[in-house]
Amino acid sequence: MQEQDGRSEKAKMLAGELYDPLDHELVVGRERARDLCQALNATREAEQDERRRILRELFGSGGDTVWMQPPFFCDYGSNIELGERVFFNFNCVVLDVCPVRIGSFTFFGPGVQIYTPLHPMNAELRRQQEFGKPVEIGSDVWVGGGALIMPGVRIGSRTVIGAGSVVTRSIPDGVLAAGNPCRVIREITEQAGPQPGTVRS
Template sequence: MKTEREKMLAGELYNAQDPELVAGRERARALALRLGELAYDHPRRRGLLEALFGAGGDTVFVTPPFFCDYGTQIELGENVYFNFNCVLLDVCTIRIGAHTLVGPAVQIYTPLHPFDAALRRRQEYGKPVTIGSDVWIGGGAIILPGVRIGDRTVIGAGSVVTRDLPADVFAAGNPCRVVRPLA
């Protein structure tokens, strides 16, 4: 039988109050809090980032405060930058390609909740998010579960990304849609 964590990572219904999952969230919050307490050039900062993220913590740049559910499902390419106040809810994998810039107050969500109220009281599920390389996500944008964003795409500030976006476009709005190609 699968553990609640295994169900979560597979995108199946799971119980978020499982003790292992609660402990994982507490670990991530403690690491993020410690990160916010250290000066940007403090020698222990890099170790905290490596401990927090599933992959890529050795070259990521984070301006606190930063919030995530687990951190371990966040996989980063080299030189990813998170500005102030970003929120990444990583119940499923969040993959972000190299040299991507994430503006202030950007929110990336992978959790989903059943429409049935009785089921929603007990369980949730998720879908992974994939963001390509050299992407720029403007401040206050929200990326919803299951979305894929192509390489070199620019997302306008305040956009709500509800569906996949191709590479090499400028997209904006609520819902976010392609405004024009970048070329």
């Protein structure tokens, strides 16, 4: 639907401005994503070709290489841009009313949730409109199971987010961060490969 300024509700949504979530174009977009997620989540492990077809159709980019362990859920899918070989474990959720950009070789543990939607504090306005802030996650990030990533957050490349963390503010490159709220614990200095004195199991 076009408003008086000529912009659709979808355009305002993607720009992080107040928009009407019941706009017909947006409802159709969410229905598309829900149908695709339902089809994805019904696939068996042997149906890898069908799973890949659905992933290509669901995501804005990266569906050709994403490593997905269903079930997975999202709002639109088309607003999710993935680098090469992103991995989602069981039960991940991405609410992508604003763009979600994820770099290559980033891994998500089970139950990770990424949120971009926000709602006005004013109750009357909240009944009719919402808005969002984009999320950006760098390359080679590892997000532990059950972590929550809030709207507007940026997580730097090569960073590790501890399981169960609630990430309410941006986290720099190359650090270990954890907690509620998530805070930087230390820089990551480990070199690639097994460390001296460690046991491989």
